[in-house]
Each structure stands twice: as structure tokens, then as C-alpha cells.
Amino acid sequence: MASELPEIPGHLLAEIFLRLPAPEDLARTSAACIAFRRLVTDGSFLRRFRRLHAPPLLAFLDLEGFHPALPPHPSAPAAAALAATAADFTFSFLPPHCGWIIQEIRDGRVLLARDHGADERPPVFRELVVCDPLHRRYVTLPPLPDALAASVLFHPAPVTRMPWCEPCLAPLGDDDTAFIVICVVHCETKLATFVFSSSTGQWLPSACKGWSELFRGRRESAVDSSVREPTASNSPLDPTFLRRHYAYGCFYWESTMAKRKDLLVLDTRTMEFSIADLPSKGWGTLGVAILEAGEGELGLFGIRDEPAGGKPDLCYTVRQNKGKSSGQWQMVRTITLGSGCLHYIKASTERYFLLVSADAPRWVGSSFKMPDLEYFSMDVKKLQLEKVSVKPFGAALSRTRIYTNFPPSLLSSPTI
Numbered sequence: 333m334a335s336e337l338p339e340i341p342g343h344l345l346a347e348i349f350l351r352l353p354a355p356e357d358l359a360r361t362s363a364a365c366i367a368f369r370r371l372v373t374d375g376s377f378l379r380r381f382r383r384l385h386a387p388p389l390l391a392f393l394d395l396e397g398f399h400p401a402l403p404p405h406p407s408a409p410a411a412a413a414l415a416a417t418a419a420d421f422t423f424s425f426l427p428p429h430c431g432w433i434i435q436e437i438r439d440g441r442v443l444l445a446r447d448h449g450a451d452e453r454p455p456v457f458r459e460l461v462v463c464d465p466l467h468r469r470y471v472t473l474p475p476l477p478d479a480l481a482a483s484v485l486f487h488p489a490p491v492t493r494m495p496w497c498e499p500c501l502a503p504l505g506d507d508d509t510a511f512i513v514i515c516v517v518h519c520e521t522k523l524a525t526f527v528f529s530s531s532t533g534q535w536l537p538s539a540c541k542g543w544s545e546l547f548r549g550r551r552e553s554a555v556d557s558s559v560r561e562p563t564a565s566n567s568p569l570d571p572t573f574l575r576r577h578y579a580y581g582c583f584y585w586e587s588t589m590a591k592r593k594d595l596l597v598l599d600t601r602t603m604e605f606s607i608a609d610l611p612s613k614g615w616g617t618l619g620v621a622i623l624e625a626g627e628g629e630l631g632l633f634g635i636r637d638e639p640a641g642g643k644p645d646l647c648y649t650v651r652q653n654k655g656k657s658s659g660q661w662q663m664v665r666t667i668t669l670g671s672g673c674l675h676y677i678k679a680s681t682e683r684y685f686l687l688v689s690a691d692a693p694r695w696v697g698s699s700f701k702m703p704d705l706e707y708f709s710m711d712v713k714k715l716q717l718e719k720v721s722v723k724p725f726g727a728a729l730s731r732t733r734i735y736t737n738f739p740p741s742l743l744s745s746p747t748i
Contacts, residue, residue: 346377355385355738356410375508378738382504386683387736389709390414392720393421393434395730402721405709414737417466421735425468426461436501438578438681440466440737441511441748443501456497457481462511462530464748466737471748473513473528476535483537484517484524495519500576500583502600507531509748514538516583516598523605525598539603546596546607577622579630579682584608584622595622611649611661619677621685623712625650631712632661633685635675644669646687648715665715678707679732685710686734687717690725 340348349372352358358381362372371377388407391400391414398421400411423444426432431447444461448454463470484495495517502512510531517524523546525538577584585596593610610620611632625631630651635644646667652660669675670689678686687710691703702725708717 342371345371346380349377350381350384355381355388359410359738379508382738386713387440387738389681389684389711389720389734389736391421391735392679392686392707392732393437393735394732396723396726397421398735399707399721399723401709402719405718405720414466418468419466420468421465423463423465426463426470427472430459432461434731434733435460435499437733437735438501439504440464440735441501441504443499443513445499456485456495456517457515458497460499460513462501462513462748467748469748471511471530474533474535476515476526480526480535480537484519493520498576503578503581511748514583514598514600523596525603527603539598539605541605546605547594575619577620577680579622579624580628586620609661611651611663621677621680621710623680623685624682625712627653629653631664633677633680633710635669635677643671644675646675667715667717679734681734681736683712684734684736686720686732 345368349358349361349368352361358372362369388410389401390407390411391398393399400415401407402411405411423432423442426444431449432444433447434442435445436443442463442465444463446454446459448458457476459475460473461470462473498516498518500514500516502514505512510529512530513528515526515528517526521544522540522542524540526535527538528535575586577586581599581601583598583600587594587596593612595608595610597606597608598604599606619635621633623631623633630653632649632651634647634649636647646669647663648665648667649661650664652658652662673689673691675687675689678688680686687708689706689708693700693702695701704722704724706722707720709720710717
């Protein structure tokens, strides 16, 4: 008589499940039996799994709402499962005394700021909330203390341009229910930061650096000598056009000064500002995406403005971090995009970016018809464009945020 196979110990099962290639595989495993589900939904196991696997792109949000990934996108089943839950991406569970505007989405959490309306000039430091839309929970952040606010609002005086504040949501740490919000304040003469930790419930001052100090001696980084260098009273960034990226513990901002190829960098590990160079080619005015290329290397996607032969190219460049070429950008791949269409990069996260493609507007009878927009995602690990959805032109110019998360079956515990 054959002997029965011994039961596999839980710690070995955990090591096996950690090596499953995708979160969807883990979700199917959790449905196999009660013992597997108990192991897979354990908080310590999920923390380990999240460190090893990037969550899939499930949707994107803009002024018109929540847009899940549709078939045949590989994340469509998980996106459909998310839509079938009680998740609320209209944020109706937030305090009703005002409207709210999305500032950042990260690790399934959403940072929002109070909407003061088009007719009212908003304060520099707006009311902020961090929420978990899957479980309809939120935390309202306390206002920045007056003494901290005064350090940037009234010094030095007078100012010709009021400071503006950009709230950022830091990545998930070891504690699944804790979060950190960093407010980056862009002043005429300097950058300042204030950091809120949900663990302490307090705001603290952090990095501060002058524009002139940041850009000192960097005239040579401009494409030509006509590009002026920022002075003590000239911020090189415009909040109307500014885009932020995150990779490997750093936030990156594209310069909005014409013909400059600078990146403003905030290292959240040291809370220090610096300036980095964009590659000399392979990017243009149609946006860039900065992602984690793997092994600590920074990846950059851009669309060439004037490609040879009239067909636009999507260029992938990686900044080397080893050997003699460390710090240099190297072109890895170019992908030819469809001709006769406008293509631009709309949003990015650590692993994915959204590319929008649209035909040119045209006259139909006596009316001007705007084209539908096709949204494609690119996974830096696969280097393959995959259609996410198609939507009317509508709020095409509004800010778009990518929503990544693990399947709902793996998110039984609230993160707020």
C-alpha cells in the first residue's frame, strides 16, 4: 500500500507562493482551499509578496471618472473584479462640505486636495485627505501649523508670485496602514518641503534649497545658449504644465522651460534636492515617462518630435549605474508608432505608463468632430503596448492618474 505524501509545512508553501509569477495566480491559489487563503491573506506574507511583485495596472482616473482596463488587456479580469466590489472611485464617502481633486495615487491609496472652485483663489496649503477607495476609508490630515506655513508664505518679502504647494504621496512602507505625505512648496527663490507621517500625526519641516544654488553652473545643460539660467527670483517650473514621476525612492519633475533638458529630483531617502540631465536625444515635447528599468537603473520613454521618414518613434533609454558608463543614458529600443495619428504620453508609475493615440480632428458637415482616444499601457518589463480602453475626447486635457493594485481577493484588509 502506497504511503501518503507528507503535508507541506506552511513556511515552505509561503516560499512557493512567493514565486508565483503574477498576482492573478496568487488570487487563484487563495481560492483553492481555506488553508491556502489563510496563508495568502496573512499581512506579513502580503508585504513580502508586494516587495517582489509590482501590482497590475487596473485602471486610470481623470476628470470624467474611473476607467477600468477592458479586454483583451491582461488586467481586464482583475479590473472587472475590482468594479464588482463596493469600491467607490467617486469618493462619495469623503467629507461632503467640499469637492475633492486627486493629487496622487499610489499603492491603492489616493491623495486628494480640497477643490476651492474656479472662482476662488485657493490657499497655498489646502485641506488634504488620504483614502482607500476599495474599503471606503479615509484620514483627514491636520492643517500645516501656522509657524511652518509662515516660513514660506512671508519670507522673503515682497513676492511677485505666490508660492504653490504640490502634495506627494510616498510609497508604502513596512506598516500597511501607515502613510507619509510630502508637501513640496515651490517658491520664487527656493524649494521647501514639509512631511506628514500618519504614525505621529504631525507635520515636520524637511529639505529646503534655493533655485540659484540648484542651477548654479548648469547653463551648459541647455540645448542652446539662448536658454537663460534661473536666478534668485525666477522659478524654472510652471505648475500649469508640470508633471511628476517616481522611481527608486525619488520624485522627478520635468522642466517646463523651453529647450532645457533638466530634471528636478527629490530623494525621499535623504530628503535632498538635486538636478539631473535628461538624455540628449529620444525625447520631445509630447511628454516623457520615467520608470524603474530594473537593477536600480532608471528608464525613460519619450516620443521624438521629428522622426526620420515622418513616422513617430517611441524611444526607450536607460541610465546606466555600473562601470565606466555609470550615469550615462543609453538607447535601448525604439518602437515605431502608427503614422497619421497624434501620440503622447499621458501618465506613468514606477512600472507602467499610458500612451494616448488619436486621429486628427476633422470636419463632418458643418461641425468639428473630435476623435476618440485610444489608451495603451506599456509595462517596462514586457516592452509591449497593450490597449487599455477607448473613450471620447471629453476631458482629454485633464490630469490622468494610473491606478495599480492587487486583485480585490488579495486586499481583504483596509490600508487606511
